[in-house]
Amino acid sequence: MLTLEEAQAQLLRLIEPLPIERVDVPxxxxxxxAEPLLARRTQPAHDVSAMDGYAVSEGDISGPWHVVGESAAGHPYDAAVTPGQAVRISTGALLPVGAGGVILQEDVSRDQHRVTLTGEGPSPLHKHVRRQGMDFPEGQEILPSGTRIGAAQAALAIAAGHRHLPVRRIPRLVVIDSGDELAADPECCEPHQIPASNGAMLAAMAQSLPVEVNRIGPVSDNLDALIHAFESAGDADIIVTSGGVSVGDHDLVRPALEAWGADLDFWRVAIRPGKPLLVARKTHGARQQIVIGLPGNPVSSHVTAYHFMLPALRALLGANRPAPMPLLSRLATQLPPCGNRREFLRGLWDGETVAVHTLQDSGALVSLATSNILIDRPANAPAAQPGDPVWVYLLQNGGIA
Known part of the structure; x- marks a missing residue:
């Protein structure tokens, strides 16, 4: 069996980022x-005031001064400042020609057009000045390729003079639920059935990214039905299946993939839950589809989707770090020794420490839905005590995560 990192690396080597398109910032x-972002303008374009006060000439910090005008944001003072003169200035306003610094309004008293220093002047004089290019100069790389665009990145792009940004085409994902025991309608579920919840869960996980998701199923445990499902997903960039990837008599995803013409890349990863994960690919001329076969138990499906489906989608979108990053925390509860496979345990992080759920069965959805972290336990790890360091992965099930 491959380790988690070996399997992730092998999957990501199969993936080429999707074609580039230019879209507006929203x-x-x-x-x-999809490309490094270069500034098209300098920010700030000129020296500006960082505070409300009075702009005075270089070296003229003792006063008194005669107020000769005002510079407001968007309305600069259009003359030069000379020694003995001051210009009323607002935060963000351009420094007038000849001005070398800003005296805070709290440090002066004003009588008509006369301003007198009553507090301490700025030291150095330009303390309250934002110099031209302080944030970035024109032509500087302000964001590297592969950066995810959030609120701050969007603001930076616009401030740097961009209306449109180069990004990758949105991936097309098809999720296939399979199993004779699955009921499509959760309100009409016979005792021998279970509601088909995995497809909805996987689609919801994928939609944390800009992804076009289609669902197929539930598909019965029938070779022809599974082959037809794969054929129906012909325009997908990634196909994700849930269930049918183990070694039972009714686990037919592997033979269906072979009959469909896909090549198995790897099968089984040394993790718990989620060992019977598979990755395959189908070539259509110059185009390639990736198939990720996830286990059918809901927690196994979630954990493997977190570590494989989401990184694959991020790689298609051009992320510079597709795999999730762990954080170091400390345990609030004891943990028993780990077995011979790496384990991902459901738990709750309160911002300081993590507590493990008592029920870790791979079919237990309550403990998954009420967790906000996965605790990463190395294979053969010894028992751990409260206060011991532990690596965790943040989930998105609500709360502080």
């Missing part, structure tokens, strides 16, 4: 830059 939210 349309780029949640997507990843």
């Amino acid at each position: 349309g780029a939210l949640g997507r990843y830059l």
Whole structure:
């Protein structure tokens, strides 16, 4: 069996980012830059005041001064400042020609057009001045390729003079639920059935990214039905299946993939839950489809989707770090020794420590839905005590995560 990192690397080597398109900045939210972003302008374009006060000439910090005008944001003072003169200035306003610094309004008293220093002047004089190019000069790389566009990145792009951004085409994902036991309608579920919840869960996970998702199923445990489902997903960039990837008599995803013409890349990963994960690919001329076969137990499906489906989608979108990043925390509860496979345990992080759920069965959805982290336990790890360091992965089931 492959380790988690080996399997992730092998999957990501199969994936080429999708073609580049240019979209407006709001349309780029949640997507990843396909090229480095260079500033088209200098910010700030001129020296500006960082505070409200009075602009005075270089070296003229003792006063008194005669107020000769005002510079407001968007309305600059159109003459030069000379020694003995001051210009009333607002935060963000351009420094007048000849001005070398800003005296805070709290440090002066004003009588008509006369301003007298009553507090301490700025030291150095330009303390309250934002110099031209302080944030970035024209031509500077302000964001590297592969950066995800959020609120701050969108603001930076606009401030740098961009209306449109280069991003990758939105991926097309098809999710296939399979199993004779699955009921499509959760309100009409016989005792021998279970509601088909995995497809909805996987689609919801994928939609944390800008992805076009279609669902197929539930598909019965029938070779022809599964082959037809794969054929129906012909325009997908990634096909994700749930269930049918183990070694039982009714686990038919592997033979269906072979009959469909896909090549198996790897099968089984040394993690719990989620060992019977598979990755395959189908070539259509110059185009390639990736198939990720996830286990059918809901927690196994969620954990493997977190570590494989989402990184694959991020790679298609051009992310510079597709795999999730762990955080270091400390345990609030004891943990028993780990088995011979790496384990991902459901738990709750309160911002300081993490507590593990008592029920870790791979079919237990309550413990998944009430968790906000996965605790990463290395294979053969010894028992751990409260206060011991532990690596965790943040989930998105609500709360602080």
